[in-house]
Amino acid sequence: MGRPPRSVEERFWEKVGPHDDPNVCWLWTASVRPQGKGYGQFWDGVKMVYAHRFSYEMHYHVTIPEGMTIDHVKARGCTSTLCVNPYHLEVVAQKVNVLRGGGPTSLNAKIILCPKEHPYSEENTYVTPDGRRDCHACKRERYYAKKEAMV
Secondary structure, three states: OOOOOOOHHHHHHOOEOOOOOOOOOOEEOOOEOHHHOOOEEEEOOOOEEEHHHHHHHHHHOOOOOOOEEEEEOHHHOOOOOOEOOHHHEEEEEHHHHHHHOOOHHHHHHOOOEOOOOOEOOOOOEEEOOOOOEEEHHHHHHHHHHHHHHHO
16 A cells, blocks of 8 residues: 555645745755746646745635736845745735846836936836837937037
């Protein structure tokens, strides 16, 4: 006779490194999704799922709403995409997740002044056809400088 089948929770936790301290990352030690930028993956009995999403849903007994993502919150001490510590995870909109990150979009969003130090405020900012932010004040200055040069 074989051993009794393990629950999905038991199978999950045996793939997680030390997970007794809620203040540190609990690292996934099993399969990593190659196209998933370093996120762990787990067979939940039906399909492959991201390990951090599975951990969040299992811990909080919720379903992550459609269109929402899980953020590994650096402010809570999270340092790894392999972290499955539910205390380090938060459900957020994709835009929030991107802006909290360290990628080019996030870094650019943190710039609040144009190169000539005009504010990137709602009324002073527009998006160029190629997707860049530009400053209305600078655009006016360029327009008048060009106009004066023609005189």
